[in-house]
Amino acid sequence: MNKLIVLVAFTLMASYSFAQQKRPLDVEACTSWNRIDNSKLSPTGRYVTYKIVPTERGYSDSDKIPTVLFDSKTGKKCLELSNVDNFKYFNQDKQLSYTQTDTAGNTIIYILDLPSGKKTLWKHPESFAPVNGAQISASQINIAEDKAKNIKSHDNLIIRSLKSKDTLCVENIVRYDIFNAGKNILFLQDKGEMRQMKYGPIMGPYKVLLKGKKNVMPAYFNFDQKTLAGKFDIKDSLYCRFNLKDNSIDTVLCVNEIPVPENMKIARINFTKNPNYVMLEIGDKDKFGKKRKKETRTKDDSFELELWTWDEVEVPTLQTASTYQRSAYDKYMYNLKTHELVNIAPVEANMNLPYRALGDVNYLIYTVETPYLKEKEWREKIPFDIYSVDIHTGISKLIGKEYREQPKWSPTGRWAMMYDPHAKNWNKFDAKTGEIINVSADIPYPVYDEIYDKPASAPAYGIPGWTSDGKYVFVMDGYDWWKIALDGKEKTICFTRGYGRKNQISYRILYSNIDKEIYEPNEKIYVLGIHMKDMSQAICQIDMKGNVRTLIHEQCGYRVFAFSDNRKYCLWARQNVSTFPDLYHSTASFTDIKRVTDANPQQKQYLWGSVKIVEWKNYEGKQNRGLLYLPEGYDSKKTYPVIVQFYETHTEEKNHYIMPLLSSAMANATYAMSNGYIMFMPDVHFTIGTPGQSTYDAVVSGVNWLIDQGIAHKGKIGLQGHSWSGFQTTYLVTKTDIFDCAQIGAPITDMVTGYLGIRNGSGLPRYFMYEDTQSRMGATLWDAKEKYKAMSPIVDADKIHTPLLIFHNDNDEAVAYEQGRALYLAMRRLQRPAWMVNYKGEGHFVLKTAAQKDWTIRMMQFFDYYLKGTKEPRWMKEGIQLKDRGYDQKYDLVK
Template sequence: MRKQLLLLWLFAFTIQVALAQDAPNPMSWKDVATWKSMPGGGYKLSPDGQWMAYILTGIEADGELILQKTADPESKKSFPIGNASFASFEFSDNSQWIAFKEYPKFVEKQANEKAKGKPLKDKVHLLKLGTDDKKTFEGVGGFSFNGQAATHLVINLPKEGNGDAKGSDLLIYHLAAGKSQNLGNVREHAVNKAGTHLAYTVDAANSQGNGLYLLTMASNSIQVLDSDEAGYQSINWTEKGDAFAALKMKKDKKYKQDKGAVLGVKNLSNPQVTLYEPAKDSTGFDQNYTITPNRRPMWSEDLTRLFYGIHPLVLAEKEKPKKEINADSVKAAEAENLAKIMADTTIKSISDLQKAIGKLNSGKSEDKKANDAKKPDMTIWHWQDDRLQSRQKVLENMDKNYSFWAMYDVVGKKHIALQDSSMRDLNILPQEHFALGSDQQKYELDINLNGQQYRDYYLVDLKTGAKTLLFENFYQPSFASMPRPSTDGKKLLYGKDGNFYIYDILAQTHTNITEKLPVTFVNTEDDHNVEKPMQNPLGWSSDSQYVLLRDGWDIWQIALSGKESPVNLTQNGRAQKIRYQYRFSLDEEEKGIDLRKTTYVRMYGENTKKSGIATLAPAKKGGLAAGVKVLSWEDANIQGLAKAEKASVFTFTKENSNAPTQVYLTDASLSNPKQITENAPDASKFAWSAGVKLIDYVTTKGDSLQAALFLPAGYVEGQKYPTVVYYYEKLSQTLHNWANPGYSGTGWNPSLYTSNGYAVLIPDIVYKMDDPGMSAVWAVLPAVDAAIKTGVIDESKMGLHGHSWGGYQTSFLITQTNRFKAAAAGAPLTNMISMYDLIYWNTGGGNMSIFEASQGRFLGGPWENWEAYERNSPIYHVKNVQTPLLMLHNDKDGAVDFTQGVEYYNALRRLKKPVIMVQYLGENHGLGKLENRKDYSVRMMEFFDHHLKGLPAPDWMSKGVPRLKLGQHLEERAF
């Protein structure tokens, strides 16, 4: 009996060991370096839908391109593409070829970086689909097939040491013949849509042969369209590909800029070239201006006008002529000085003589200083500046290169300026009948102070250049209110005072199209300090007869004829709390929404977090019929619907919190989709979250919100787990999102934490005006209470983390509660009063507009609302802090000034509170350098591991690191 029990025990033990060995492991931060996955958008269908290609890349791993037939998963082939964070690959338009780039391998990059060698070169591989034929091109830059013709592969071959010449070799590979053709000194090239013609510019040494050329691909014939000792650039084909425009720039020593001319080429079979040279148009063109190289020229759709940018000429600085030294004059001056000294009767001693000589020399020095004085290096900050000097500095290059739209009437041979400094912005509307101009200069100071956006709008007639004021002092609480042109360019949709209007440009009438509807199109959930922000419209119909609007839930179709009543197309959104969020654009070349075709829209369940895709069908009247057909609706994140260009083959992506993003292949009905990618091929080796729970809760102020509770890997019901609470305004919609393992700029990755045994709670926060900090308290603590009731969270082992605005919430929460055992705050705002008057260095603007009209959510400045600013500033409650805090704040933070971190750190330190601040030199608001992202990711988890799991604290946490030992410490930890 004992032997039988022993055998049973040994058998059970063996099974347990085997299972333990086969069980996936938690993912470590070192594992992340070699983790391979498909980046967003890293897949493509061939135009005929018969082939699929996608890429897998890794941070410190070599990537691969996967190619397969969509109908045959067994046809899968893999090709190495080296180490790259993204990859370049392209199918030919006839679906017969694929070309892709191969980058240097990771070990090659490391070795080259260590040796400080020359930049490594890339390769391009060309494959004929369905065969084993492969051709490789070495040392390449960009590449592309020649459009619809798909007869050639065009490859740029960068040169080294090209001197003053801006051109390089362009390789044209003839796909059918398998032969290569080389064009030398090509600066720019562009193929038209049909792929029949390649326009290119030559820029050679000493400007020999510089010009604009046209290659006819079928006959391989080259025509010189214009040639000169000038720089040719900015080739821009029309959308149809029947004409193109370009610039011709000539140096003029009198000015800092080159003088420009515009070239227009049409009638490609027998090219007709229009050359407009402003320098020769002294009566029609202001000679204080020239055509700018900073804006690409373009043809009008009817090929009667050329549009281009102009900017003022700036005189070159004149070199000061060198003064010729006249020897006779020098001798005369010396004799004169000697005579003065000899005639001076006050000189009685050697000392008197030295003083007299010094006085003469002093006079010379003063003269020299007056002529060659150095100017100071300084800035004047004036209270009436529209923009802060720091903002002006950020925009300096853009302001220097600013240009105004102009046009040339080819038939009338007339130049017309379309804007000037009184109207800084201009958008040419579709079909080029009109342009919409705008300017905010007279409101700019107040916009920069309080964040409330105002602008004047103008209409410009593109036949005459005449400008008419459309709106003065137009209020834009959000981008949704901006005027948007119809597809024919003759009407505008805009939002005003909580309604949408149509402006008919030809009839000059304004029509309110939403006032009689039973719903509001104001985004009532926007809790910023702005008045009546609108929901973003879906857009215009392709015939300009309808607009599609969203009320936040449903999609409405409104006919402009007035003969059809507005239609609620989706019908059930508001009632069932389903948001019809946006329309999938399946045609890259569409002009508006074609209501004659089935329209695909994305669905999202506000309370269920489900997502899916539905269709709206065409109606007999020309619009869409009411009622949706649901094609997919799951507890998953479904999005990214796409269609093969020339076939009814569709793809979409699906993911879950513990299942990586995969691409699914289907048809127009989205029925029977099949997974076609194997993203994250090593996923099965690691332990992932056991699932997610949706938590409903009510805030202290009575708002009904939700939170996502991600379960730890290996979760066992009834056991409680250490938990990190993470937030940034509203994030419960991420319930079904896959967080791909990586080193983020904030150190946070929920997949790594759940893989390592943590639960992660992500609650929503809504805000009350004048209480951004207290709003977090009112929302987060009830969310935690509700989540604790699930039995998942160990309330004695809870931590907090957030970055930027989330960092502020963290630094504030720990002043209001001691429930959390550890907190990590990244780049936190800590003193709302001092932060208000600081500068957002990344843009150069002041913070006041952010506080009053954006994320801060305060009514007015601190001097008008002192108690609210103080009440919501962590620094003023710092004495309450008992929670150990890890703070990340970098010295070059251009969003939240470094002083905010220093202020909070020093206050906590003065009170002898447990605080550690880590600073990465030269880093901005988030970490950019890979070595820094690695380091902080590890440190933050070590911090939580100690405080929430009870693991021993590493020395950097328990003792700190003296500066003299820091180098060795960092070297030992690097990986």
């Protein structure tokens, strides 16, 4: 035998031996996984901090977990700090500060030199507050009242140089703002009965901008560090603007000069983005300042009555003490030049103002949801009507009825984009002319979600942004971006040049700390490219000419946590079915990639699995997709047990890492694969009014396809669903005997009583789920009586021949416990095999670790018995009577 053959044989044997050493996941293994918390990138991008936290620990407990500091320059962990909080980098990431709490509850501040780790105690009485871009700390400290020395309680500002150790104390500080990279300061300061507004170099000397007695001076100011301009008011009466460039102060508004109608009073003043206009809310003077009369009634505590009235705005389960105490007033526009006051909106209106700019416009928009307030019980979102109003005359006009999404304003405040949920198109509203024009008519593809299958109107794919000059808006279709000239003088173009649709890539916003809606001429926009065929993802950049550049593309999903302040580096994670989303550090172009964490090295010890997208033709004659999870080392010649599990659609989750956790409801796919199961998750797309039949057409056709392919085998196919898919699984077992067992969790089994129920958690009647959203009936019970009955599987419980394990907890906040119990009682009366599990006091999901362990064991024992042919556990054979509860869990198998 030559050396090459020997080497190959040895390698194969070693690989086989390693595979044999791997073991299936068990309950204890599911408690050994970790998550990553508090991941942060330093401002320069050099350092990463994070915590590795056991999944069993709650988020409130993670403060006891050490924080790790990773240095991207060396590619290694450089520090580990225990019981620390409030990390602050400063001095160009050469130092950081943090706090620790001692056993007596005292907060201690330390300064750490990087990367050496040299630690210095902050010994000063004030808090450490480094100023960005400067070698100083600036923070307030309160001086307590000392009656003996005639000192009133006040705040001092301590400015301490970290370089020279020089210190300045600005006494009696009221408010301050440090700007120009820590070089300058603006502040209000009291001295006796006087108050001054000063500014100047951080350590002085200071110029006086304004001074006077406290009662005629501002108590605060707003300041724009870029323009060096700001504003303040004096007792909500005199409103002024100031500018440090020319040391000027101008009076903008004197409230006493506004021609308020007789017997009316100003309730609120809102300065708009246009210097010529002020928005006012004005109401009846007699209704202002009136305190509620002191309660003099005597309460009858002998009983408590809850009265339900048919025409109230809200049912009692939604009412709060403040339900009917909302104060609102008519809206007015005041012209600071002409001094004209115009009533532009009624009391019930919600103004939809441009929040970036309000140019020289003649019309504004407001919305009114009052006619639809009661409909919150049968609609997912309360609709509203949209009105335009002439700000010079106050004349309003209805321009949109029963809309669902608020209008979105351009950067200049000239245009508003409005998605019409009925026509399913984008309209532009011109705030100068009041015109409304359909601007998506030239886009040859739908601008709304084409596969949306709920009764409510399909939502738009969305607006990813605008050009900074306000001339163009970008609108998305299912794949590409379109560039629309708002003035209508240019033809609408496909900004991404059709590359997305041609290659079946959907370009969507990549969410991170640098999300933008306003794009400069030299902008390079980060986007997520979702490859729809295999659901792999890419991180791309699109320049303002529409050129798309792929930075990284793998069979995985991405999440970007942060880019550094200089936009040179980023912190991100990648994941797929076998790759935990560990942290990675790289350049902003996703080169020079360094792995930061290895949170779960123990994964190598366990059998895992793989996933692929499968496709077949369903019983409606449509192409149907789903996910097929296969055990590690899958052999197509062998027979495997199959669990069919689904909810709505799953193919978009192909590259999700499923952490092997204890079950809180349905089986964990990773756990099942590791224990030799195939997991099948078919997509279900629904026809309104017949959700059960839609489920049958998709799921049963998929199962039969698996059988035809030799992947699934009769006698070894189980079914599982929870909540909405709990209904779906219940419906399926009344229509087919193809499943050898089914586990059903928190199901709606009766659509009639389900529709007429109330969610215990929110107090909201369940109408909206049926008429508008998930349950997909699309009509009231009385408009579709026969369909509601047909979609109520409890009526056909006598047709169930599949053994059931029913899971429903008595404190379920989403689905009434009685729904699952009714299914159990029906099976009991029919004397069909069924077990019901109720973790008393638990809700829609099992949250306590001990209960999760118990449920994971029982669920898998149930499937193992019916699908693997294992011995029956005693709890299935004997039950657990009251005398045995908590004493004998009966996990052991019958001998």
